[in-house]
Amino acid sequence: MEWLALSIPILAAAWVYSDAKSCGSSSPKLWAIGVFGLLIIFLPLYFIMRPSKKSRVVKLCPYCGKYYKGIPTFCPNCGKHLQGIK
Numbered sequence: 001m002e003w004l005a006l007s008i009p010i011l012a013a014a015w016v017y018s019d020a021k022s023c024g025s026s027s028p029k030l031w032a033i034g035v036f037g038l039l040i041i042f043l044p045l046y047f048i049m050r051p052s053k054k055s056r057v058v059k060l061c062p063y064c065g066k067y068y069k070g071i072p073t074f075c076p077n078c079g080k081h082l083q084g085i086k
């Protein structure tokens, strides 16, 4: 059973690292180390602190040139249709 006890924190740390990185977290390594060392404490903490992907995405509207957050269907500034624009 030792391999199981060891592989769970490793997998959790690897997932947290890649997830924190994709969310734009400034310290994915610290989260991974924390989860690996203190899984019981840091994993729930990560879910609480985790930056939401939607709210952190800031994009530039190609029509009006203003920044908007999230993934709205229409630009909140000029009202142009934005879906499908990357």
Ligand SMILES: [Zn+2]
Residues within 6 Å of the ligand: 061, 062, 063, 064, 065, 066, 075, 076, 077, 078, 079, 080
């Ligand atoms: Zn716009």
